[in-house]
Amino acid sequence: MSDEREKVELEEESLLAALSSQNMDEFREIFLEQHPYDQAKLFVKLEEEDRNTVYKYLSPEEMAAVFENIEDDDDQYEMFLSEMDPTFAAHMLGQMYADDAVDVLNELDKDQVASYLTIMDDEAAEEIRELLHYEEYTAGSIMTTEYISIHANQTLHSAMQILKNEAPNAETIYYIYVIDEDKKLAGVISLRDLIINEPDTMISEVMNERVYTVSVAEDQEEVARKMKDYNFLALPVIDFRGHLLGIITVDDIVDVIDEEASDDYSKLAAISDVDSNDRGPFSAAKKRLPWLIILLFLGMFTASLIGRFEETLDKVAILAVFIPLIAGMAGNTGTQALAVAVRRIAVGDAQEQSTFKMVLREAGTGLITGTICGIVVTLVVFVWQGDIFLGILVGISILATLTVATIAGAFIPLIMHRLKVDPAVASGPFITTINDIISILIYFGMATLFMQYLI
Amino acid sequence: MSDEREKVELEEESLLAALSSQNMDEFREIFLEQHPYDQAKLFVKLEEEDRNTVYKYLSPEEMAAVFENIEDDDDQYEMFLSEMDPTFAAHMLGQMYADDAVDVLNELDKDQVASYLTIMDDEAAEEIRELLHYEEYTAGSIMTTEYISIHANQTLHSAMQILKNEAPNAETIYYIYVIDEDKKLAGVISLRDLIINEPDTMISEVMNERVYTVSVAEDQEEVARKMKDYNFLALPVIDFRGHLLGIITVDDIVDVIDEEASDDYSKLAAISDVDSNDRGPFSAAKKRLPWLIILLFLGMFTASLIGRFEETLDKVAILAVFIPLIAGMAGNTGTQALAVAVRRIAVGDAQEQSTFKMVLREAGTGLITGTICGIVVTLVVFVWQGDIFLGILVGISILATLTVATIAGAFIPLIMHRLKVDPAVASGPFITTINDIISILIYFGMATLFMQYLI
Numbered sequence: 061m062s063d064e065r066e067k068v069e070l071e072e073e074s075l076l077a078a079l080s081s082q083n084m085d086e087f088r089e090i091f092l093e094q095h096p097y098d099q100a101k102l103f104v105k106l107e108e109e110d111r112n113t114v115y116k117y118l119s120p121e122e123m124a125a126v127f128e129n130i131e132d133d134d135d136q137y138e139m140f141l142s143e144m145d146p147t148f149a150a151h152m153l154g155q156m157y158a159d160d161a162v163d164v165l166n167e168l169d170k171d172q173v174a175s176y177l178t179i180m181d182d183e184a185a186e187e188i189r190e191l192l193h194y195e196e197y198t199a200g201s202i203m204t205t206e207y208i209s210i211h212a213n214q215t216l217h218s219a220m221q222i223l224k225n226e227a228p229n230a231e232t233i234y235y236i237y238v239i240d241e242d243k244k245l246a247g248v249i250s251l252r253d254l255i256i257n258e259p260d261t262m263i264s265e266v267m268n269e270r271v272y273t274v275s276v277a278e279d280q281e282e283v284a285r286k287m288k289d290y291n292f293l294a295l296p297v298i299d300f301r302g303h304l305l306g307i308i309t310v311d312d313i314v315d316v317i318d319e320e321a322s323d324d325y326s327k328l329a330a331i332s333d334v335d336s337n338d339r340g341p342f343s344a345a346k347k348r349l350p351w352l353i354i355l356l357f358l359g360m361f362t363a364s365l366i367g368r369f370e371e372t373l374d375k376v377a378i379l380a381v382f383i384p385l386i387a388g389m390a391g392n393t394g395t396q397a398l399a400v401a402v403r404r405i406a407v408g409d410a411q412e413q414s415t416f417k418m419v420l421r422e423a424g425t426g427l428i429t430g431t432i433c434g435i436v437v438t439l440v441v442f443v444w445q446g447d448i449f450l451g452i453l454v455g456i457s458i459l460a461t462l463t464v465a466t467i468a469g470a471f472i473p474l475i476m477h478r479l480k481v482d483p484a485v486a487s488g489p490f491i492t493t494i495n496d497i498i499s500i501l502i503y504f505g506m507a508t509l510f511m512q513y514l515i
Numbered sequence: 516m517s518d519e520r521e522k523v524e525l526e527e528e529s530l531l532a533a534l535s536s537q538n539m540d541e542f543r544e545i546f547l548e549q550h551p552y553d554q555a556k557l558f559v560k561l562e563e564e565d566r567n568t569v570y571k572y573l574s575p576e577e578m579a580a581v582f583e584n585i586e587d588d589d590d591q592y593e594m595f596l597s598e599m600d601p602t603f604a605a606h607m608l609g610q611m612y613a614d615d616a617v618d619v620l621n622e623l624d625k626d627q628v629a630s631y632l633t634i635m636d637d638e639a640a641e642e643i644r645e646l647l648h649y650e651e652y653t654a655g656s657i658m659t660t661e662y663i664s665i666h667a668n669q670t671l672h673s674a675m676q677i678l679k680n681e682a683p684n685a686e687t688i689y690y691i692y693v694i695d696e697d698k699k700l701a702g703v704i705s706l707r708d709l710i711i712n713e714p715d716t717m718i719s720e721v722m723n724e725r726v727y728t729v730s731v732a733e734d735q736e737e738v739a740r741k742m743k744d745y746n747f748l749a750l751p752v753i754d755f756r757g758h759l760l761g762i763i764t765v766d767d768i769v770d771v772i773d774e775e776a777s778d779d780y781s782k783l784a785a786i787s788d789v790d791s792n793d794r795g796p797f798s799a800a801k802k803r804l805p806w807l808i809i810l811l812f813l814g815m816f817t818a819s820l821i822g823r824f825e826e827t828l829d830k831v832a833i834l835a836v837f838i839p840l841i842a843g844m845a846g847n848t849g850t851q852a853l854a855v856a857v858r859r860i861a862v863g864d865a866q867e868q869s870t871f872k873m874v875l876r877e878a879g880t881g882l883i884t885g886t887i888c889g890i891v892v893t894l895v896v897f898v899w900q901g902d903i904f905l906g907i908l909v910g911i912s913i914l915a916t917l918t919v920a921t922i923a924g925a926f927i928p929l930i931m932h933r934l935k936v937d938p939a940v941a942s943g944p945f946i947t948t949i950n951d952i953i954s955i956l957i958y959f960g961m962a963t964l965f966m967q968y969l970i
Contacts, residue, residue: 064727093725097745220710227711234689234706251689251706255675256682270548272519288773290552291766293748310765311746317769318743321776322858328783329854329943341879348851349884352917355847356888359840360895366836373835377828380835381821384842384951385814391846392810392944396803399784403777424796429804433811440815462807488784488943489847496839 068098075102079110084117092122100129104136108143115144120151127152128160137164141172150179157231158187159204159312165192191306199283200276202316203297203306206230209237212246212267217259219249232294232309238267245271245296245304273298276305281406283308284316324402328395328488351489358493362387362500369504376514378445379507382454383500385437389458390465390499391492393429397422397469398491405477415474419467426466427459434459449513457503464502465495523553530557534565539572547577555584559591563598570599575606582607583615592619596627605634612686613639614659614767617646646761654738655731657771658752658761661685664692667701667722672714674704687749687764693722700726700751700759728753731760735771736861742768779857783850783943806944813948817842817955824959831969833900834962837909838955840892844913845920845954846947848884852877852924853946860932870929874922881921882914889914904968912958919957920950 071090078087091099103114103126115123130137141149141164153161153176165173165188173192177185187205194200208230210219219236227233236254238247247267257266273296274283287295287310297306366373366383373379404418438455442448469491507514526545533542546554558569558581570578585592596604596619608616608631620628620643628647632640642660649655663685665674674691682688691709693702702722712721728751729738742750742765752761821828821838828834859873893910897903924946962969 095725095727095745224711227707233710252682255688256679270550272550288769290550291769293765310748310769314743314746314765314769314772317772318776321773321780325776325780325783325854325858328780329850341876341883344855344876344880345883345887348848348880349887351851352844352848352884352888353891356840356844356891359843360892360899362843363836363840364899366839367833370832370836373832377825377832377835378822380828380832380838381818381825383835383838384821384955385811385818387839388814388817388842388846388944388948388951389807389811391843391947393803393807395784395943396806399780400799403780421796421799425799425803428796428800429807432800432804433807436808436811437815444815444819488850489843492846492947493843496843500839 068094071098072102076110079106079113082113087117091118096125096129099126100131104130111140111143115148120148121155123148123152124155127164128156137167138172141168141176146175147179150176151181153188154180154184157204157206158184158191159202159231161188162191162201166196194276197280198276199274199278199280199297199308200305202280202283202312203276203308204231205306207235207237207294207296207304207307208233209239209304210263212238212240212262212264214263215259216254216257216261216263216266219263220254220259223251223254232307235294235296235307237271237296237304237307238263239304243304244302245273245298247271248296271296274308275300280316281320284313284320287313288317320406324406328399328402355489355493358490359496362493362496365497365500366504369508372504372508372511375511376507378450379504379514382441382457382503386454386457386461386499386503387496389433390461390495393426393462394465394469394491394495395488397426397466398473398488401470401473405473415471415478418474419471422470423463423467426463429466430459430462433462447514449510453506453510453514454503457499457506460502460506461495461499464498468495468498523549526553527557531565534561534568537568542572546573551580551584554581555586559585566595566598570603575603576610578603578607579610582619583611592622593627596623596631601630602634605631606636608643609635609639612659612661613642613646614657614686616643617656620647621651649731652735653731654729654733654735654752654763655760657735657738657767658731658763659686660761662690662692662749662751662759662762663688664694664759665718667693667695667717667719669718670714671709671712671716671718671721674718675709675714678706678709687762690749690751690762692726692751692759692762693718694759698759699757700728700753702726703751726751729763730755736775738763739768739771739775743772775861779861783854783857810944810948813945814951817948817951820952820955821959824963827959827963827966830966831962833905834959834969837896837912837958841909841912841916841954841958842951844888845916845950848881848917849920849924849946849950850943852881852921853928853943856925856928860928870926870933873929874926877925878918878922881918884921885914885917888917902969904965908961908965908969909958912954912961915957915961916950916954919953923950923953 071094074090075087078084078090094102103111106114118126127137127140144152153164156164161184165176177189180188190205191200191203194203206229208223208226210222223233223236234251236249236251237245238249240246247264247269248271249263249267253266272286272290272292274286276297276299283295286292287308292310294307294309296304297308299305401418401422434455437458438451440451441454442451445451472491472494526549529545530542533539533545549557558566561569573581582592582595599607608619611619616639620631632644635643645660646655646658649658661684663678663681665677678688678691689706691704691706692700693704695701702719702724703726704718704722708721727741727745727747729741731752731754738750741747742763747765749762749764751759752763754760856873856877889910892913893906895906896909897906900906927946927949
């Protein structure tokens, strides 16, 4: 592996030299040997001048492979396309796998999309137009129409012939989908089955009629879970009548799983997006500030709540000592409950159980952890401050706070999920701040009530 | 999709009925039609009595497919195996894909492993023994030895014959690896290439000599990243001399990506493990309590710090009002910086940049967010409390706190990474508590220093 990386780095130097010395043959020889991922990695690092040379050196088809491998979050598609000759760009888009071309076109204005589609050859344009309709994050938006389909009343031998013809353009050849006259999905046959069975066998004899499918409007997370659970390399996408519309391949699903996980993670930490491309502190600050400002105002609200108990505080200053402890514990336990709830929703567990049951379970968990932490705190405060009433006050506050905070941590994302809002937006710091407020109210409320025992 | 799920649910009822009425034919007919994932899902839900019936109804080979699809985190392998006849269990393990069998055996005592390997047929036992050597979370631990390899001096036609023979046992047939006499990896040919080229072509003419490989000791996260970037369906695993040892298939990598993401996520929230199988509040509480107790004592330490400033607090009770705000903001910003650092380490970005540069960048981010939040707070507190000195005190505390907390959030995981400790163990609540302490020291330190302006 490190060998491979060293090799790619050496080649990069030669490629840069070939570009600056205008040596097209040398460039093509090295570049076309590379994996498209490495090609793309080099391409995005080039200066505009060198990129313009690359457009001259490569065919639209060769450039398409590079474009397919530029990472989604680069956001530079528009700039690259504007640098190209429009005809070149349109042909390149037409040569890309339709799902990847759609990803690129989704970043552009409608006018630009329309003009590229006009120049492109009709078949490719038609495929892309169909895919452009589907909403983001659905099965339709990540599927491709470049699959191989056959009819059941043929032998494996003739299926193999079809496969040989279509293989160069299909995104996967490892599953062949069997459709009826009505274009409805009737079965699936894997290339493995095609190879190990006798060539004169009929497809209908070996095909698997039990096809796992996803509906075109299904959430991409749901598709990912299915592909992961069943270890498929591709899944067919159908409409509500069972017509085959396209397929989703495992490489796209790997990206989805990675994206969604990173998304949940970012939200738990209250950052909009962990973008490894934001090099400077200014762009990082810009991304984090919106969250911080919101949390700042929520924090001011917490402060104003404590302000209402100033009289209590004036009389018993020691109370202030335990504010961060109680608020902190509420935040911690709420974050735990939140993370469990978000993960349970993500793995589909939430569908199988009622909200009520899950919240009840969390309430139980909160009560148990609260009781144990409460007893520990009461003892520690008693030993430290020599005041059993203060100990009991802090202990009971911890008990009540942990119970309520655990319920809130679980309940808020579940409710959001039912309301079809992504539960992960209820980020850790957000839940923490909510729980700060709850804990302050409990703590100072109780302190004010039982003031006589504390003075 | 929902059709499919309904169908599986209906079948489950029939299967349970068949088990209780001891109808073996009926059971086998329905069960063997199901996808192994659904089979496994049903199996783990059964009572012991029904499981014992299943062992009687299925062959070791059929049971192997079920076992391969039991989720790793189920931890029940040992119980299931102990219920089976040892010979049946050994044969079943021998029939499983070697990498999956190793996952199961890794959960058992060495004695048990040895006894199963003794009963098993020699070839399977040998393969498993080799794989058992590799350390967890390395490429070696997730690879399988069931790949297809050929020599270069043959035609595609004869390669196809080999493939047909080996297809039933190989984990993937979509890549065929070309090895030299020394068993060194010399090239790779995809089944696609095999099919679209003429049968009398020599393998050496069409094979790709540029094979992307991973070393056997490589971290599984590194393998996952490579597979994701290059969109491979399988990656060959080699030793330091370039000998082919095994392959890693994309379905295992999908699990790795999911596991690692879930792991990072859990740690950010300070929960040991999000296990969707822990149904009861007691087991949930048991998992969360260790973290809560640690955080409780860290919180008590924070409280004792504030206790040292009791005199200051006694004089200016209003100071207490802003404790949760300042501590909370420190926690939030620290969690953001932590999450960014952990993700950057996870995507391999940390290797490319020096620790110093990354921390410097975070310091800049902290300074910018701190300045802006500090100004906002100063103004709000001034308007609200009518005290410009209090405003400036809280504002400067926020500025200092955010800067330090951001640096701490980034620096701690980076240092852990350099020390080869998983940076994700520096969980959100842990960083939050550290930053609570820092913020309290800054705030009360400054308040005590500038006391004369506040009274």
